[in-house]
Amino acid sequence: MADLLRTRWDQLAAAFVLAAGLGLFAAMPLWRWAGAPPQSRVAAIDVAEFEQRVEDFVAAHGTGEVEDGLPVVAPPPGEVPVIARRWQFYPALRLEAGQRYELHVASTDILHGFALEGAGADLLLPGGSAGVVTLVPQAPGRLAIQCSEYCGIEHNRMRAWVEVVGPQ
Amino acid sequence: MRAVDPLGQPSAPFFGVFSRGLVPPLARELRGWALLAAGSLAVAGLLALLLAASRTPVLGGLLPWGPAFFRTALVTHVVFSFIVWYLAFLGALSVVATARGGGSRAAGLGMAGLVLAVLGSGLLLVPTLAEWGEPSLNNYVPVLVHPLYYLGLGLLGLGVTLAVLRLFANAGGWRDPVVAGTLAAGACLLVAMACFVLAWLAIPSGQDVSSVNERLFWGGGHVLQFTNTALMLTGWHLLAGLAAGEAPLPPRLFGAAMAALVLFVLPAPAFYALFPVMGWEHREAFTLLLRYGLVLSPVVMGLGLVALFWRRRAVLRWTSVPMLALGLSILVFGIGGVFGYFLGVSDTRTPSHYHAVIGGVNLTFMGLMLAFLLPLLSRMPDESRAVRLQFPLYGLGQLMFSVGMFAAGAAGVPRKTAGAEQGLDSLGKIASMAVTGLGGLVAVIGGAMFVWISLRWLLARPRHG
Ligand SMILES: [Cu+2]
Numbered sequence: 001m002a003d004l005l006r007t008r009w010d011q012l013a014a015a016f017v018l019a020a021g022l023g024l025f026a027a028m029p030l031w032r033w034a035g036a037p038p039q040s041r042v043a044a045i046d047v048a049e050f051e052q053r054v055e056d057f058v059a060a061h062g063t064g065e066v067e068d069g070l071p072v073v074a075p076p077p078g079e080v081p082v083i084a085r086r087w088q089f090y091p092a093l094r095l096e097a098g099q100r101y102e103l104h105v106a107s108t109d110i111l112h113g114f115a116l117e118g119a120g121a122d123l124l125l126p127g128g129s130a131g132v133v134t135l136v137p138q139a140p141g142r143l144a145i146q147c148s149e150y151c152g153i154e155h156n157r158m159r160a161w162v163e164v165v166g167p168q
Numbered sequence: 169m170r171a172v173d174p175l176g177q178p179s180a181p182f183f184g185v186f187s188r189g190l191v192p193p194l195a196r197e198l199r200g201w202a203l204l205a206a207g208s209l210a211v212a213g214l215l216a217l218l219l220a221a222s223r224t225p226v227l228g229g230l231l232p233w234g235p236a237f238f239r240t241a242l243v244t245h246v247v248f249s250f251i252v253w254y255l256a257f258l259g260a261l262s263v264v265a266t267a268r269g270g271g272s273r274a275a276g277l278g279m280a281g282l283v284l285a286v287l288g289s290g291l292l293l294v295p296t297l298a299e300w301g302e303p304s305l306n307n308y309v310p311v312l313v314h315p316l317y318y319l320g321l322g323l324l325g326l327g328v329t330l331a332v333l334r335l336f337a338n339a340g341g342w343r344d345p346v347v348a349g350t351l352a353a354g355a356c357l358l359v360a361m362a363c364f365v366l367a368w369l370a371i372p373s374g375q376d377v378s379s380v381n382e383r384l385f386w387g388g389g390h391v392l393q394f395t396n397t398a399l400m401l402t403g404w405h406l407l408a409g410l411a412a413g414e415a416p417l418p419p420r421l422f423g424a425a426m427a428a429l430v431l432f433v434l435p436a437p438a439f440y441a442l443f444p445v446m447g448w449e450h451r452e453a454f455t456l457l458l459r460y461g462l463v464l465s466p467v468v469m470g471l472g473l474v475a476l477f478w479r480r481r482a483v484l485r486w487t488s489v490p491m492l493a494l495g496l497s498i499l500v501f502g503i504g505g506v507f508g509y510f511l512g513v514s515d516t517r518t519p520s521h522y523h524a525v526i527g528g529v530n531l532t533f534m535g536l537m538l539a540f541l542l543p544l545l546s547r548m549p550d551e552s553r554a555v556r557l558q559f560p561l562y563g564l565g566q567l568m569f570s571v572g573m574f575a576a577g578a579a580g581v582p583r584k585t586a587g588a589e590q591g592l593d594s595l596g597k598i599a600s601m602a603v604t605g606l607g608g609l610v611a612v613i614g615g616a617m618f619v620w621i622s623l624r625w626l627l628a629r630p631r632h633g
Contacts, residue, residue, distance in 0.1 A: 017428055017465075018424045018431075020428070021428030110378070111375070111379040124447065149451070150378055150381075153239065153305060153378075
């Protein structure tokens with residue numbers, strides 16, 4: 001038995017491991033296509049203009065409530081501008097299940113990530129750029145948002161959630 | 169006693185050249201790396217005590233550091249327990265593999281490497297204790313943003329690189345698993361170093377310092393995990409030899425498992441040409457490299473070990489030091505690997521995965537130190553109760569810590585529940601956090617015992633005859 005292991009079986013197994021390793025390696029682009037969320041196009045923005053746009057948006061759709069120090073907005077379906085900056089996502093969102101939203105997320109300072117549970121999205125946003133994530137929340141509850149790129153000492157706390165409510 | 173002593177009769181055929189011991193210059197070098205390894209955990213432990221004390225009301229006021237010291241100490245604690253500790257083991261095994269090949273070429277390179285690594289590690293403590301530089305808790309290699317800190321890391325990396333190059337100059341053939349495993353770990357280290365240098369050159373100016381650190385250490389940090397894996401599997405091979413007197417895999421298969429690790433990381437430097445270093449594809453490429461490259465070899469080795477344990481079940485002494493280290497390492501590492509497939513978006517399941525994986529690697533290195541390196545240096549810890557107890561304490565503590573964290577993460581997934589259910593939910597959360605805390609405490613006791621035992625034996629006079 002030991003002899004067998006050390007001759008033909010040994011060689012076959014070694015060949016198999018190498019072939020499997022090479023196969024896994026060759027398949028990496030496939031996995032990337034199939035598994036990883038695609039990076040949507042990210043475009044440069046005018047930071048001051050975007051900040052003004054978000055302030056106007058909060059004024060128009062704010063509920064008056066405050067959560068974690070952020071104003072809560074409950075916008076109608078359509079475009080929703082969101083700022084990613086050290087170390088928050090501004091403002092807090094309350095969205096309706098079954099509706100279609102286009103989140104326009106912009107970093108106004110440095111490189112941040114925008115990973116949104118339920119949308120399969122993970123944007124990487126250089127400072128002064130914006131990307132778009134389409135979100136159709138399925139059911140009432142909370143969808144976690146997390147910064148996915150280290151951005152400073154409080155990076156781990158750069159988290160938020162979308163509160164999803166039932167149809168009004 | 170057969171299971172403890174690589175220089176003793178029963179396992180001597182397995183260890184071949186080691187039955188004659190090491191020539192004095194190599195023994196000196198090996199002791200240096202072993203001291204750096206054990207010392208790095210001692211430093212990491214002391215820093216952990218200091219950072220806990222800095223957060224304690226009365227005690228914190230007595231220390232010469234301010235409240236910001238917490239993060240400074242945390243950075244250096246991680247670097248010593250995660251970077252210095254592992255790289256010192258690469259240095260130690262490079263000496264072992266050099267001896268294995270009977271090599272005497274480029275001896276100066278080996279000593280120079282050790283000196284640089286010790287200097288670099290020591291240098292890291294200067295900005296830490298002086299509180300120089302902003303702490304940055306980026307992935308893999310957290311840093312204090314101060315020139316001395318980068319210099320220390322650079323010297324440490326250069327030192328280990330020299331030790332690896334000396335091994336390459338003396339490499340005595342892939343048929344020997346110890347040589348094959350250490351060569352593979354060394355090759356992965358060279359690729360990691362190339363990635364650090366390429367990142368340094370490629371990162372454009374004008375980036376925020378936290379983004380610079382993250383991307384500087386992202387690629388090479390991922391590749392370093394291949395080094396750690398190759399070292400752990402080489403450790404599994406050695407511990408299996410000590411515990412069962414037999415290799416778990418035929419040499420050619422072990423060599424192939426090691427080659428598979430190297431094959432995966434060889435193209436990594438090309439990522440720096442293919443994808444912009446600050447971009448999304450760059451980040452993703454290394455994540456995928458790790459996810460698909462690091463599974464095959466440990467699984468093949470694990471299967472070989474299970475088959476070996478089954479074949480030798482009648483003669484194995486389950487409570488011997490190498491067997492305890494090996495068995496617990498496979499258990500903790502394996503559970504950590506399985507946890508890796510259940511990562512939540514933003515809960516404690518991600519840290520539960522890497523704490524278990526790191527715990528598994530650490531158990532192997534602790535076993536190697538007490539059951540292999542110390543006897544090789546003619547310093548044989550007796551199999552006293554303390555030596556044996558250390559492994560279940562550390563291993564089961566780590567396991568409790570990780571399982572508790574995983575459970576807390578699974579319980580913490582936000583969902584709408586009725587009031588009564590929510591109460592039950594948080595009770596489950598409290599219970600799992602309690603298990604985590606208790607596990608952490610038990611693991612710290614086991615780790616402290618390891619540091620004490622290994623430093624005591626390394627600093628004592630060798631026993632001859
Ligand atoms: Cu961020």
